[in-house]
Amino acid sequence: MQANLLETPIEYLKGVGPKKAEIFKKEFQIFTFQDLLHYYPYRHVDKSQIHTIRSLEAEGAFMQFKGRVTSYEILGERHTKRLVAQFNDGTGTIELVWFNSLKWVENELTQKREFIVFGKPTLFNRRWNMAHPEIIDPEKQSNIGVPMAFQPLYSSSEKAKKSGLDSRAISKLVITLLNQIQIVITERLSEDIIQNYKLLSLKEALLNVHYPASQELLSKAMLRLKFDELFFVQLRLLTQKLVHTQKTSGHLFSVVGDTFNAYYKNYLPFELTDAQKRVIKEIRADVGSGKQMNRLLQGDVGSGKTITALLLMLIAKDNGYQSCIMAPTEILATQHFESITKLLKDMPVKVGFLTGSSKTKARNVLHEELQNGEIDILIGTHALLEDNVIFKNLGLVVIDEQHRFGVEQRAKMWKKNDIPPHILVMTATPIPRTLAMTLYGDLDVSIIDELPKGRKPIVTKHLYEKNRLGMFGFLQKEIAAGRQVFVVYPLIKESEKMDLFDLMAGYDLMADCFPIPQYQIGIVHGKMKADEKDFVMNRFVKKEIQILLSTTVIEVGIDVPNASVMVIENAERFGLSQLHQLRGRVGRGADQSYCLLMTKHELSIESKQRLKAMTETNDGFEIANIDLRLRGPGDLQGTRQSGVLDFKLADLAKDEKLVVFTRNLAKEILEEDPDLQHPKNQSMRQYLGEVMRRYGFFGNIS
Ligand code: ADP
Ligand code: MG
Helix, strand or coil, X not given: CXXXXXXXXHHHCCCCHHHHHHHHHHHHCCCEHHHHHCCXXXXXXXXXXXXXXXXXXCCCCCEEEEEEEEEEEEECCHHHCEEEEEEECCCCEEEEEECCCHHHHHHHXXXXXXXXXXXXXXXXXXXXXXXXXXXXXXXXXXXXXXXXCEEEECCCCHHHHHCCCCHHHHHHHHHHHHHHHHHHCCCCCCHHXXXXXXXXXXXXHHHHHHCCCCHHHHHHHHHHHHHHHHHHHHHHHHHHHHHHHHHCECCCCCCCCHHHHHHHHHHCCCCCCHHHHHHHHHHHHHHCCCECCEEEEEECCCCCHXXXXXXXXXXXXXXXXXXEEECCCHHHHHHHHHHHHHHCCCCCCCEEEECCCCCHHHHHHHHHHHHCCCCCEEEEXXXXXXXXXXXXXXXXXXXXXXXXXXXXXXXXXXXXXXXCCEEEEEECCCCCHHHHHHHCCCCEEEEECCCCCCCCCCEEEEEEHHHHHHHHHHHHHHHHCCCEEEEECCCCCCCCCCCCCCHHHHHHHHHHHCCCCCCCEEEECCCCCHHHHHHHHHHHHCCCCCEEEECHHHCCCCCCCCEEEEEECCHHHCCHHHHHHHHCCCCCCCCCCEEEEEECCCCCHHHHHXXXXXXXXXXXXXXXXXXXXXXXXXXXXXXXXXXXXXXXCCCCCCCHHHHHHHHHHHHHHHHHCCCCCCHHHHHHHHHHHHHHHHHCCCCCCC
């Protein structure tokens, strides 16, 4: 009964009706009473204080004054017609101006009583004035019993405003709604939690987020609602994880045997970093537990994830299992295959390779070798997911650069055995801690937070058009020294509107300054077919090309240690994580590498901050944190499809403490009462059920 009321179509709220309901749906995705209840104001105007005119200093803020109109006159003709009133509060005078509804205003003003006027004072000809102030009766109260101290502002749209749904109209409807439904707002948190952390009740929070009685209550209301947003996400993710670890047994890798040991002692070409060692330990504990592993491995570009994964695949072999590594593109798969076969050169480990372009004959042989267990490690692309790729005993799946693979594809991998393989998802897109906790809260996370020794930090410089000739001279020097150069552009085709220095124009310019045959220039962009791209890329890898011009298609993973310069054109048009990824294409060899960020002269403040961050740090996690602060989580790679991030109030960048706090709390509660069976947890269980239904209980792999 109660839930039904909240689910009433918005159309039936008094004052809405079918036409406005349409607007609500189309413009704000508000379908039900409940949706409007959770349509929070973006800001409140503080009407709790009355200022004095004498103390006016700066423009820009809305404020109110209490006083009387001493005189007024109507000036101008037709469209310049306006009413100008002198308003005095005993400390000074401010001019009030109205351009319309003059009759009504005049009528109000002639009442000769005390008013509160509310608006944004501006200085004009050294006099303070206020255009279209609101006139308020000092005695006025709102209909929900609290003084209208804080007026809520709701975001609206042009279309909605035309249909009469501006902020003010929405705020009136919210009052109607609150009056009608406040009795059915039921609590979702346990009494314990509310008491212990001195939270507002849900009902108080919802009333106060719209119509706060004071600034303090507004803050408390926001805190309570953020708390709910974050807490229930964590409760959901941790419940999923719990179900998963309880119900899913995994292959037991109980030993570290000859393959691993022989390789580690005799062939490992370098000392592992401490971070790599730590991660291997973490993963060994997982795969030795008898539970199925679902782990995210984060590590900045160049941190050495591949060798880490390889060592784990050797442990799999020692325990009689096959493994595979799946890369998002053919080029990356090829690189993995080449580097892994090279690393394993004298080891008795058989490595297979499978991509979309593998020939039928080779495929058939491969299929057989997979099924009879001859192949220990299979490397490839999406082609590994095909149904006819059948393993004898798949124990470990490594997925490189996870954001290119969808959830279903991973689930497919998972089904290749009766007992699902351990899954290690690797990503070089650093994800800030709070985001990882929220987005991958049902996965375990390992982090390689250290680069191999001896890497020279990439020198990053921000250059302008006027530096271009100098920059070209620098490229010529690097190429003369045997190095190669990437140049990346944001667009493929010229866009007249945005005046971009695009790939084709860039090519013409480069071709003039770097003439054939002394220089070979290649182009790669997203509109090319995969094999055309691969052809050009391979020429670059083989050093037949010195300069590779491309769009962002080269962003992920490619390893050309001889390339020492990354030029990014129109760098202001790229996101921070993307810039960092691009930069990670160089600095992979022993030589000093450079990242040159070219931009136009005038830049927005945000662009400047981004470029500054790039020139100041090479640390991917620091970059990710700055990115999260600047842009919010929705823009970070791989997060768009998630559905866990549509918070209304919580902000993963600003509310880090609350994210960690709610996660720990959810953990504690589930440790004590995994199924939320305890009577005190009833309300939480019920709401969690609702949340689960809303989001769907998506697969066991994330
Ligand atoms: P990513 O984490 O970006 O995938 P890779 O696995 O491609 O990085 O490693 C980058 C380079 O660093 C490779 O050439 C690899 O051989 C090398 N490398 C990895 N670990 C170490 C280490 N501990 N010491 C020295 N070089 C290493
Ligand atoms: Mg890699």
